[in-house]
Amino acid sequence: MPELPEVEVVRRGLAEHVLGRRVKSVEVTHPRSVRRQAGGAVELGERLSGRVLRAVRRRGKYLWVELGEPEDSGGEVEAALLAHLGMSGQLLVQPAERLDEKHLRIRIRFDDDGPELRFVDQRTFGGLTVTDVTGPEALPVPVAHIGRDPLDPAFDAEGAVGGLRRRRTGLKRALLDQTLVSGIGNIYADESLWRAKLHYERPTATLTRPEGRRLLVAAGEVMGEALAAGGTSFDALYVDVNGDSGYFDRALAVYGQEDRPCPRCGTPVRRAPFMNRSSFWCPTCQPRPRRRHV
DNA sequence: ATAAGTACCTGCTGGC
DNA sequence: TGCCAGCAGGTACTTA
Structure with missing residues (x-):
């Protein structure tokens, strides 16, 4: 959560x-x-x-x-x-x-x-x-093994982009791995990928440096905005120390929005099973990557 | 060494 | 109404 x-x-x-x-x-x-x-x-x-x-x-x-x-x-x-x-x-x-x-x-x-x-x-x-x-x-x-997060003033974005490009996996899997960049879970992974217009199964090895920077900037922005809204709560399971909910769920573009229009282009948001959970994305803004040589 | 699969929990919802 | 499968914001351990 x-x-x-x-x-x-x-x-x-x-x-x-x-x-x-x-x-x-x-x-x-x-x-x-x-x-x-x-x-x-x-x-x-x-x-x-x-x-x-x-x-x-x-x-x-x-x-x-x-x-x-x-x-x-x-x-x-x-x-x-x-x-x-x-x-x-x-x-x-x-x-x-x-x-x-x-x-x-x-x-x-x-x-x-x-x-x-x-x-x-x-x-x-x-x-x-x-x-x-x-x-x-x-x-x-x-x-000790957890990477810095995008809201950490000492976060090394260039280093993280290089690390992403050296991985041999899909983009979302890499975002959920807390050793390279930390703090991102299933909600903010999907929201960050949507903002950066990248598909969650894009092979990390094919990511260009500008795309990688775009993704990490998006992650920092979306989490910063969510923080300003007091976080995301779908139910009473997430609350602050006083028991109060945040309201960033109202600002989610794709997470939990299956069949609802993409806020950017209006295409219905899609959902697919991913790592025993779900991924949400816009098929127009975030087209599935074509298989290409690395 | 790296990546993927599985286990660990409780509770709620929706389909039959 | 009841039952059961499926699903939920995460990590750590095991296996390949």
Whole structure:
């Protein structure tokens, strides 16, 4: 469910509501939500309790909160609370007296007895872990292999174009692979390809440099616009930390728009199965590539 | 080494 | 009305 814009909305919400707060206790109500944590629920609680939540950071769809001590004032960070929302994860800031959500998986209480942080996740593909951070950028270990995303000021677009052209696969598969460019999921892949007028099965090896630049610019634009709209929500599964939905779904050109007119040319949008999901595209603006030599 | 297939979950919708 | 197949925003592991 959540792709970069939705995760960034959550990041901003956390920055607003949990920074500087000291964790009192952690309650795990579903083991799968901590399956990536060495030592499971016990170790998560031990590594989190007593720590103060510092900066909230994000790369692609990964989100983490740097952990500090009550007395320190922003020295070296060695650990972080890492979150991935998977397909249906939510991080909610809720008053303690609020009734538990049906799919509440992890609850984090704070010393100040203010609103608690809840991880709610219907499908349990997401999870929380406390991990060490590594390298000059202090990235959590599981994030070290994730590429920068198009909204990162240090994103290297030329490098990413070169990387795309070196792959031997289809364009959309390459966009969904988070190692080259991160943050793009099924919705924004289709929207980016539509903006750049490229077919999702275009072989990456035949992509020209200008086409590659166009695609990455489109990806940055569409995700930036979605962020400004508060993200995309089709239903209550994607919400910000206050439980509110975004409204970028109204601006989607092709995703979920089968048989509706392409906003650019009016041709009915098509849908086809792709990687156990769906791809949506305009057959006029994004013609299927003719088989050509590389 | 890279790319593709499969597994992991719950809940909702639509067709029969 | 009920049942079941199909589908949903993602990643990680295995296999070729």
